[in-house]
Amino acid sequence: MSVPSDIAAARAAILERIAHAANAAGRAPESVTLTAVSKLQPDDRVEAMLAAGQRVFGENRVQEAQRRWVDRRGGFTDLSLRLIGPLQSNKASEAVALFDTIETMDREKLAAALAEAIQKLGRAPEILIQVNTGEEAQKSGVVPLEADAFIKAARETYGLPITGLMCIPPVDEEPAMHFALLAKIAARNGLAVLSMGMSDDFETAIRFGATHVRVGSALFGARPLTEP
Numbered sequence: 001m002s003v004p005s006d007i008a009a010a011r012a013a014i015l016e017r018i019a020h021a022a023n024a025a026g027r028a029p030e031s032v033t034l035t036a037v038s039k040l041q042p043d044d045r046v047e048a049m050l051a052a053g054q055r056v057f058g059e060n061r062v063q064e065a066q067r068r069w070v071d072r073r074g075g076f077t078d079l080s081l082r083l084i085g086p087l088q089s090n091k092a093s094e095a096v097a098l099f100d101t102i103e104t105m106d107r108e109k110l111a112a113a114l115a116e117a118i119q120k121l122g123r124a125p126e127i128l129i130q131v132n133t134g135e136e137a138q139k140s141g142v143v144p145l146e147a148d149a150f151i152k153a154a155r156e157t158y159g160l161p162i163t164g165l166m167c168i169p170p171v172d173e174e175p176a177m178h179f180a181l182l183a184k185i186a187a188r189n190g191l192a193v194l195s196m197g198m199s200d201d202f203e204t205a206i207r208f209g210a211t212h213v214r215v216g217s218a219l220f221g222a223r224p225l226t227e228p
């Protein structure tokens with residue numbers, strides 16, 4: 001895909017598919033937010049996405065996100081930045097300072113670090129808990145059986161503003177059962193936000209209740225293999 005005019009068209013097409021999937025599920029299209037996953041994308045594509053009106057962006061790494069957004073964000077009061085990659089405890093302060101939402105909280109040590117950073121900086125991003133629905137060894141996230149207890153601890157022990165859950169289903173499995181499981185855990189814990197669905201499966205995720213879909217390559221084109 002070439003830039004930048006195709007970016008606006010790609011965004012319009014994805015928004016159209018989101019609206020269609022929402023309508024088909026009997027949901028309002030506005031109940032689904034498009035998170036544009038800008039990780040590893042060249043700046044000209046990100047600029048084109050901003051020019052097209054996109055304001056919600058997802059980034060995988062704190063450092064890359066700082067490089068891209070610290071200066072840019074001043075120009076956009078309505079920008080919303082979401083951390084969707086794993087977070088190390090020693091980067092908690094930097095993440096709290098930059099992001100509006102942190103989607104990948106998954107362990108007590110990180111909960112403690114985030115609570116401390118929020119206290120110190122006087123700024124509290126929304127926090128989602130990542131659930132490793134496929135129980136994959138290489139993937140971050142709390143396993144489903146421990147999710148209820150972890151959500152409770154995050155709220156009560158650490159006082160964190162937990163608003164929802166996030167998952168990344170295994171690549172080689174039908175995603176629907178993972179989306180259904182995440183929705184079930186969220187419902188029984190009174191959590192309204194569900195970040196699930198990527199380029200290949202966001203319509204299925206919407207059918208199962210996704211409130212935020214994380215779309216990268218289908219919006220921006222394929223990612224370069226190395227950091228810009």
Ligand SMILES: *Cc1c(COP(=O)(O)O)cnc(C)c1O
Pocket residue numbers: 037039060084085168198199200214215216217218
């Ligand atoms: C990269 C990434 C995405 C976007 O993936 P695409 O397949 O390019 O849409 C979504 N979520 C997470 C957590 C990611 O790391």
